[in-house]
Amino acid sequence: MEEISIEEVENNDRELLEVAPALISVHPFxxxxxxxxxxxxxxFDLEETDPMNIVEAYSNVLTVLCLFLCFCLDRGSRQISIVDDSGDPLHSHSIRAICFGANGSLFASAGDDKLVKIWSADSWxxxxxxxxxKRVSAVAISHDGLFVSFADKFGVVWVVGFGGDNEKNKAAPIFAHYCSIITSLLFSxxxxxxxxxxxxxxxxxxVFPRKPLNGAHEIQSFCLGHTEYISCLVFICTLEYPKGFLLSGSGDSTVRLWDFTSGSLLSTCEVGVQAGLVESNGKDEVLCPAVTDICASPDGSVVAVAIQRQIVTMGDIFSPTSLDMGSFxxxxxxxxxxxxxxxxxSxxxxxxxxxxxxxxxxxHFTEHGPVMLENNDIPGGDKLLETMQGSISIENERKALGTAIEAVKKAMHNLLIKRQYSDEKREFRKRGRNDRKLKQ
Structure with a gap:
């Protein structure tokens, strides 16, 4: 059997890390x-312009007729082209984090190219x-739209401000989880x-301070209880508790409900067990599928969880890598x-x-619960699917999606599970460290 060198192992790990899951984000409204x-x-723009608004906006009959005709011809085409005329490059590597602001006016994207790009969600x-x-792993927008915060792979959280005294091109560090990859970032x-x-x-x-560019030095609480990496966070609010509760998903196959202001664990849902996906590998070890994403309606009446290895069969094999829900x-x-x-x-x-x-x-309401919509019933219909999915032959789709699901699972495992190294491999890795090279 051919011996595999340490260098080859490292190269294989890097190849897996480069695989990035597809992400989705929906405007709050x-x-x-x-x-x-x-x-x-x-x-893709989901809003449909009402043709009667055109009639009300113009009094000239010929103008109305021309505009109405143009509207009818172009009604089905609502793909949006993003514009970056600032002279800065577009993303050149995989995007790892995207989000809308709470009021929907801003959108942020960031990833492996070390760029955080902030977009107007009106003009795009x-x-x-x-x-x-360093590479960016998470991004969030403050509710007032004055600050964008992001986290890098070293565990440092940064903030950049907008408007007035906050207007700075460079980001400032506000706090850190030193040497631990931050997987999710949210404003309460x-x-x-x-x-x-x-x-x-x-x-x-x-605590998010009034002047975050000077740092955030006050820790409100820690929520401790998960036994594997935390993959996702989402807030829910109720009339009785408007400041909100926190839901977290993890590689330990659970979703946990927290009073985040005190750090108290309120409830735990064994999602893997509920879905019947917990299994044994035959070596007295229990294999639990990781929770990869979670979304919820603001009042918490609807909570959706994506689980690795969960296959939803509706004529196709489908295992979501990301999910989202609007405020409604x-x-x-x-x-x-x-x-x-x-x-x-890819x-x-x-x-x-x-x-x-x-x-x-x-x-679409039925007595049997929610349903997966047919393509024709999806908001935006075929035009949206053409825009979002790109082109892939039908005969390759099933094989490709299965390969994608498996690749993402391996990549996330290698990224988020801390690896144990032998003494030989640890010494080999030290030789390649940048700080050692600088000293030499």
Whole structure:
């Protein structure tokens, strides 16, 4: 048997780390939807212009007729082209984090190219590009839209401000989970706290100061209880508790409910057990599928969880790599896919689905619960799917999506599970460290 060198092992690890899952984000009021796949952002406008508004806006009959005709010819085409005329480059490597602001006016994207790009969600023009010192793993926008915060792979959380005294091109560090990759970053519903989660099982609630560019030095609480990396966070609010509760998903196959201001664990849901996906590997070890993403309606009446190895069969094999929901809780948007797969045209490898029927007044409501919409019933229809999914032959779709799901699972495992090294390999890795090279 041919011996594998340490160098070859390292190269294989790096190849897996380059695989990035497809991401999806929905405007809070479902005005638009964004899919990120590799370095590419695909944006689709979900709003339909009412032709009667054209009639009311113009009094000239000929003008009305011409505009109405143009509207009818172009009604089905609502793909949005993003514009960056600042002279800064577009994303050149995989995008790892995307999000809308609470009021939907801003959108942020960031990833492996160390760029954080902030977009106007109205014009879809890039209004700011910030260069990070390291690759970016999470991003969040403050509720007042005055600050964008992001986290890098070293565990440092940064902030950049907008308007007045906050206007700075460079980001300032505000706090850190030193040497631990931050996997999720969120502002609390009242904007008073910023919550961060990492691969070392920790969730930290930090008081967001009035002058965050000077640092955030007050820790409100730690939420401790997960036994594997935390993969995702989401807030829910109730009338009785408007400051909100925190939901967290983890590699330990659980979703946990927290009073984040005190750090108290309120409830635990064994999602893997509930889905019947916990199994044994035959070596007295229990294999638990990781929770990869979670979304919820603001009041918590609807919570959706994506689990690795969970296959939803609706005529196709579908295992979501990301999901999101607007503020109205009308639809759950799901995407599966991955970038940098060697055997496929991975730049176009994404598949979008929508689940609906949560509310009794929904046209898709049934006594049997929510349903996966047919392509024709998805908001935006075929035009949206063409924009978001790109082109991939039908005969290759099933094989490609299966490959993407497996690649993402391996990549996330290598990224978020701390690896143990032998003494020989540890010494070999030390020789390649940048600080050692500088000293020499």
């Amino acid at each position: 479902e005005k638009s939807v964004v899919v990120a796949i590799g370095p590419e952002l695909r944006v 023009k890039c209004i700011r590009t910030v260069l990070s010192e 519903p009242d904007g008073r706290f910023i919550v961060s989660a990492d691969r070392d099982f920790k969730i930290r609630a930090t 809780g009308m639809h759950i948007w799901l995407v599966t896919g991955a970038s940098n797969l060697p055997s496929f045209d 730049a176009s490898l994404a598949c979008v689905k929508v689940v609906s029927g949560f509310q009794k007044d929904s046209p």
